[in-house]
Amino acid sequence: MHEMSIVEHLFGVIDDIAKKEQLTSIQRVAVEIGGMRQIVPELFQFAFDAAKDRTIAAGAELAMTFVPIQATCNGCGAVFEVQLHEYVCGSCGGADVKVTGGKEILITSIEGDRDDN
């Protein structure tokens, strides 16, 4: 259940941004999550809904985008998408590969209202 901890961090970031941008309410939060993060979407949504009450984002909608895992072969240099956690180069069959994408855990946008007084 690391989804819970990550959502806790997410609300820390949301708070900081809301203060900086002087937001009074938030309607939508968008995140981008890489395949290496082992996030179960339902659990992340559940944790988000449980945490948002009594925050500036109470009632906010969560939009999740998932990014595939990408690797680069250290042997032949081919860049490929990792399917089903098989970290083997599709071009040369080499097993010495480096993960070059899929570790993202980002907040990509916040939709809210600003205090304009």
Added chain:
Amino acid sequence: MIIELRQDILVANQKMVSVVKERLAQEKVLMLNIIGSPGSGKTSLLEATLAGLSERFRVAIIEADVETKRDSERLERFGVPLYHINTGGMCHLESDIILASLEKMDLAATDVVIIENVGNLICPADFDIGEHAKIAVSSVPEGDDKPSKYPVLFREAAAVVLNKTDLVPYTNFNVESFTTDLRRINGTVPLFELSATGGNGVQAWLDWLIQKVEASQA
């Protein structure tokens, strides 16, 4: 209004990771993060490791447990500095708590810090704590399908320990199938098949570790 950004959600953890890494680099200390299921033998591996290493290097241990201090008590007899963390229900360690432990240590008089993370195959793999290497511990009674079922830990690991090999004859564990699956996930990771309590195979693990510690001091 819509605010577009690309901000790391774990920025607070990553900031502390940088501080931890800096502290370790300053004092040339190697830090290992041992991750595995409950009961896989993490503490037993620490016992075998301390028995073989504590004469040669100055080792400090950070023990994380959701509850109780039992694992720490098991390690007391080695007389090495021991720092205990009760995570109070949390399924993993984060970098702030590690930094707090490091600050209590005499790092100048330490060669290697070994951390026993909370028994769990998923959550600890997702949180960097500033370690130089994650060590994945899997054990024979858990079955040979653990790499396939928990690929990220085995992918991120700098070494994999397959523990309790003395129990292979009593189970349907297929070492070849474990190895084949592991190689699909991580083709280059060193694999140590050993029995932490029986002693078989422990020396190869110690040799790898000794080499790591020496490299970090060079």
